[in-house]
Amino acid sequence: MKKTDFLMAGVGGQGTILASNILAEVGLHLGYDVKKAEVHGMAQRGGQVDSHVRWGEKVYSPLVEENSVDYIVGFEMLEAARFPHFMKKDGVAVVNDYRINPPLVNLGKASYPSKEDIESLLLTRAEKVYWIEGTKIAGELGNPAVVGVVLLGALSNLVGGDKEVWLEVIGKMVPPKFVDLNLEAFAAGRQVTA
Amino acid sequence: MKKLMTGNEAFAYGAYLGGVRVGAAYPGTPSSEILDNFSKYPGVFAEWSPNEKVSMDVAIGAAYAGTRAMCVMKHVGLNVAADSFFYAVYTGVKGGLVIVCADDPDMHSSQNEQDNRNYAKFAKCPMLEPSDSEEAKQFVGMALDLSEQFETPVLVRSVTRLSHSSTPVDVTEAVPAPPSEELPLFERDAQRYVMVPSNARRRHPIVEERLKKLAEHAESMPINYIEPGNGELGIVSAGVNYYYAKEVFPDATFLKLGMVYPLPEKLIREFAAKVKTVVVVEELDPFLEEQLRLMGIEVKGKDIFPLIGEFSPSLVRSCAVEAGLIEAPEAPPEIKTELERPVRPPMLCPGCGHRALFHVLKEAGVLITGDIGCYTLGWAPPLSAMHTTGCMGASIGVAHGIDKGGVKDEVVAVIGDSTFLHSGIHPLIDVLYNQGVTTTIISDNSATAMTGFQEHPGTGITIQDQTTTAVDLEKLIRGIGFEKVDVVDSYDIEKMAETLQDHLKSGMPSVIIARHPCVLNTRVREKPPEVDVELCLNCGICLDIGCSPLVQEEDHVRIDTLLCNGCGLCVKVCPQEAIISE
Structure with missing residues (x-):
C-alpha cells in the first residue's frame, strides 16, 4: 500500500479538524494504517490550524516530514503558502481560493501575498496546484461551513479510493441533520477535479 | 476492531477499562480532554477539582480505600500538586493510583517546557511513557496493576503530540470487569498514613527498597524491549520520539523503553553490548542519557539533538545527518522565497468581555499583573495591557509585592474566575491580612474558557452535568473580610472606568468583579454595527x-x-461616532 501524506492548513473556525478527521477515517476504512496530528496554538478562532494525516502500510510518526508530503490541502491561500517546504517533489496542492486577512494585514502593517506569488511558490515543488472555489461553492450550497467537505471531494478524485467509502465515512462523521448537505458538498468538490 | 482515538481519548478509555472509579483533574492543555472523556463512561465518578493539588488528594484518598483512581494534569499542574504527590509516594496506596501528566514541549500553550520525567526520579515514583494511543490505553491499565503490586502511585507521561494525535486503538474489549460487590474499606493504619517524622522515617526505607524492586521488575516488563537491527546504530528511545526515530533510522537496533523510570540496567547493558554506537533520542532533558552515562555506557544524545523545543521526524533527521549518523536524503528543489507571509497570532475573540476591560485598564495607564487564561492574550499589541504573567494565581501576590516594594505606579491584578478559584483566594487573603491596598480584578467569564469551557466551582454545574452549589465570588470575598467589592458588566466601559478610579483612590484593598459570560461558550451574538464611511x-x-x-x-x-x-465596543470607542449600531 502506497504511503500517502497529507498536510491540511487552515484558519481556526474553518473546519480543518473535522475534515482531517474524515480523511484519517477514510484511510482506516480503505485498509491503511493511519495516524493524524493536529498542530495548533492557543487560538480558539482565527489562529493557524494545521493537521497532518498519514496513510500507509505501517505508519510510525504522526507528524509528516519536510520534503515528503504528497498533498497540501489549503483551506485558505496564505495558510497553504506556509508549507511548500513540506511537499515532496511533484506533490499536489489543493487550495481553497479564499482569503482571510491576518490581523497585521487588517491593521495595515503587513501585506497579503498575491495569488500568483502563492501559486509560483507552491509550484517550486508542486506538479500542479488546483484552485478550488470551495468557500463560494459551499456558500452556494447554503453553508460556508461545508468548505472542508468540498475540498475533500476535490481531493478524493486525485487520491483515489472507493468513492462509496468516502461517502460512508462522511455520512457517519458529520452532524446527522447536515448529512445531505455534506454529500452535496462532496459531489460538488469532486466535479471540480473530475 | 480498531478505532481512531486521540491519546487523550485513549487514556480515558484505558482508565475505564482498568476499573478506575474516581477521576479528578483541573483542566490544562494538553491534558484537559482526558477527564472530559473519562467522565462520560458509566459507573465512574469524575470531578473538576479547584486545582491540581486538590485533585491529587482526592485520587489519593480513593486509592487509600482500595478504589482505583486517576488524577490528570498538565506538566505544570504537577508543580501545584507536588506536595501531595510526594507524600503519597511515602504512604503508598492500596487501590491503583495512576497520575497522567502531559508535558508540552515547545510550549504550545504553556509558560515553560519542564520535563516531568524528572519528577519520577525526584519523588522516587515509577513512570511509564506510551508512544501512541494504543499504548496510552494499555499503559494506564498496566500502571494500575503496577500501582497495586508495588503499593505506589504510578506516573504515566504524555506530551502534546501524543495527547492530541489520533492513532488506531483496539476497542474489542469494550467494557471493564465488573466492580467488586464489597464496599471499599479504609484500613486504619496511622503509622503508615500519618506522615509525622517518626512514621515518615520508617516509610523512607520502604520507598528506596520499592524502587530497587521496581528496577528489577523493569528487566522483565514486556514494554521494555530490544528490536533487532543491523547492530551498527543502537537507538534508545521512548514515547512519541521512538516513532520519529523509527522513521529516520529504519535499520537500527532499538531499545524501546515503556517504563522510563526506574530503568532496567541489565537490559540496557545487554543492548549496549549488541551495537557499535548507542544514541539516545529524547526531547527536552537528557534524562535517559544521564542515567546511561552513570551506568558507564558511552552514549550520544544531547551532543546531537537539542535540549530545547519539540522534536519531529524532520528535526531528528537533520540532526542525524549533521552528526554523520545517516546519509543526507536526496532533497527536492530548495524553497527560496522572500514572500511576506504574515503570522496569525492568537487574539481575544470578537465580543470577548476581557477586551473591554483591558481597553479601560490601558486608558487608565495602570501597571497590570496578569494571570493564566484567555485574558493573558491582553498582553499583546495593540492592547498591550498586561505587564507580568508567571503561573496560575500569581497575579495578586505579585501586585501586592510590587506595591510593598514601594513602586509609585497604581497596580492592579487581573485574574480569571476559574484561575481565582484555583489559586487566587490565598493571595487575596494575604493582601487583606498584610494591610495591602491592591485592587484585584476578577475578569469573570463564567467558564474555564481557554481549555474548552470546562465547568468550575463557580458555575454551579459539575463535569458530569449535575447541578450543584455555585460558589458566589462576591460573598466569598466579602466573607474573607473585603469591604470594597463591586460587580460591573465588562461591556460597560464607562462604569468600569469610574469604578476603577474609585477603587484606586480609596486606599483600601479591593476587588472588582468584571463579569461577562464567554460569548463563544454562550454563543450570544448581536447584529454587527455599521461604519458610516462619510463620518469615519x-x-x-x-x-x-x-x-x-x-x-x-x-x-x-x-x-x-x-x-x-x-458587542458594540468599537461603537463606544469611536470618537467620531462613525460606528453605529441599531
Whole structure:
C-alpha cells in the first residue's frame, strides 16, 4: 500500500479538524494504517490550524516530514503558502481560493501575498496546484461551513479510493441533520477535479 | 476492531477499562480532554477539582480505600500538586493510583517546557511513557496493576503530540470487569498514613527498597524491549520520539523503553553490548542519557539533538545527518522565497468581555499583573495591557509585592474566575491580612474558557452535568473580610472606568468583579454595527482595541460582518461616532 501524506492548513473556525478527521477515517476504512496530528496554538478562532494525516502500510510518526508530503490541502491561500517546504517533489496542492486577512494585514502593517506569488511558490515543488472555489461553492450550497467537505471531494478524485467509502465515512462523521448537505458538498468538490 | 482515538481519548478509555472509579483533574492543555472523556463512561465518578493539588488528594484518598483512581494534569499542574504527590509516594496506596501528566514541549500553550520525567526520579515514583494511543490505553491499565503490586502511585507521561494525535486503538474489549460487590474499606493504619517524622522515617526505607524492586521488575516488563537491527546504530528511545526515530533510522537496533523510570540496567547493558554506537533520542532533558552515562555506557544524545523545543521526524533527521549518523536524503528543489507571509497570532475573540476591560485598564495607564487564561492574550499589541504573567494565581501576590516594594505606579491584578478559584483566594487573603491596598480584578467569564469551557466551582454545574452549589465570588470575598467589592458588566466601559478610579483612590484593598459570560461558550451574538464611511476619519482608534473584524481600508474602516459578534465596543470607542449600531 502506497504511503500517502497529507498536510491540511487552515484558519481556526474553518473546519480543518473535522475534515482531517474524515480523511484519517477514510484511510482506516480503505485498509491503511493511519495516524493524524493536529498542530495548533492557543487560538480558539482565527489562529493557524494545521493537521497532518498519514496513510500507509505501517505508519510510525504522526507528524509528516519536510520534503515528503504528497498533498497540501489549503483551506485558505496564505495558510497553504506556509508549507511548500513540506511537499515532496511533484506533490499536489489543493487550495481553497479564499482569503482571510491576518490581523497585521487588517491593521495595515503587513501585506497579503498575491495569488500568483502563492501559486509560483507552491509550484517550486508542486506538479500542479488546483484552485478550488470551495468557500463560494459551499456558500452556494447554503453553508460556508461545508468548505472542508468540498475540498475533500476535490481531493478524493486525485487520491483515489472507493468513492462509496468516502461517502460512508462522511455520512457517519458529520452532524446527522447536515448529512445531505455534506454529500452535496462532496459531489460538488469532486466535479471540480473530475 | 480498531478505532481512531486521540491519546487523550485513549487514556480515558484505558482508565475505564482498568476499573478506575474516581477521576479528578483541573483542566490544562494538553491534558484537559482526558477527564472530559473519562467522565462520560458509566459507573465512574469524575470531578473538576479547584486545582491540581486538590485533585491529587482526592485520587489519593480513593486509592487509600482500595478504589482505583486517576488524577490528570498538565506538566505544570504537577508543580501545584507536588506536595501531595510526594507524600503519597511515602504512604503508598492500596487501590491503583495512576497520575497522567502531559508535558508540552515547545510550549504550545504553556509558560515553560519542564520535563516531568524528572519528577519520577525526584519523588522516587515509577513512570511509564506510551508512544501512541494504543499504548496510552494499555499503559494506564498496566500502571494500575503496577500501582497495586508495588503499593505506589504510578506516573504515566504524555506530551502534546501524543495527547492530541489520533492513532488506531483496539476497542474489542469494550467494557471493564465488573466492580467488586464489597464496599471499599479504609484500613486504619496511622503509622503508615500519618506522615509525622517518626512514621515518615520508617516509610523512607520502604520507598528506596520499592524502587530497587521496581528496577528489577523493569528487566522483565514486556514494554521494555530490544528490536533487532543491523547492530551498527543502537537507538534508545521512548514515547512519541521512538516513532520519529523509527522513521529516520529504519535499520537500527532499538531499545524501546515503556517504563522510563526506574530503568532496567541489565537490559540496557545487554543492548549496549549488541551495537557499535548507542544514541539516545529524547526531547527536552537528557534524562535517559544521564542515567546511561552513570551506568558507564558511552552514549550520544544531547551532543546531537537539542535540549530545547519539540522534536519531529524532520528535526531528528537533520540532526542525524549533521552528526554523520545517516546519509543526507536526496532533497527536492530548495524553497527560496522572500514572500511576506504574515503570522496569525492568537487574539481575544470578537465580543470577548476581557477586551473591554483591558481597553479601560490601558486608558487608565495602570501597571497590570496578569494571570493564566484567555485574558493573558491582553498582553499583546495593540492592547498591550498586561505587564507580568508567571503561573496560575500569581497575579495578586505579585501586585501586592510590587506595591510593598514601594513602586509609585497604581497596580492592579487581573485574574480569571476559574484561575481565582484555583489559586487566587490565598493571595487575596494575604493582601487583606498584610494591610495591602491592591485592587484585584476578577475578569469573570463564567467558564474555564481557554481549555474548552470546562465547568468550575463557580458555575454551579459539575463535569458530569449535575447541578450543584455555585460558589458566589462576591460573598466569598466579602466573607474573607473585603469591604470594597463591586460587580460591573465588562461591556460597560464607562462604569468600569469610574469604578476603577474609585477603587484606586480609596486606599483600601479591593476587588472588582468584571463579569461577562464567554460569548463563544454562550454563543450570544448581536447584529454587527455599521461604519458610516462619510463620518469615519480612518483615525485608527477603534483598531487599537485589537478586534479582528475591524479592517482598515484605504479611506475608512470596515467591519467584517462574518467575524463580528456585535458587542458594540468599537461603537463606544469611536470618537467620531462613525460606528453605529441599531
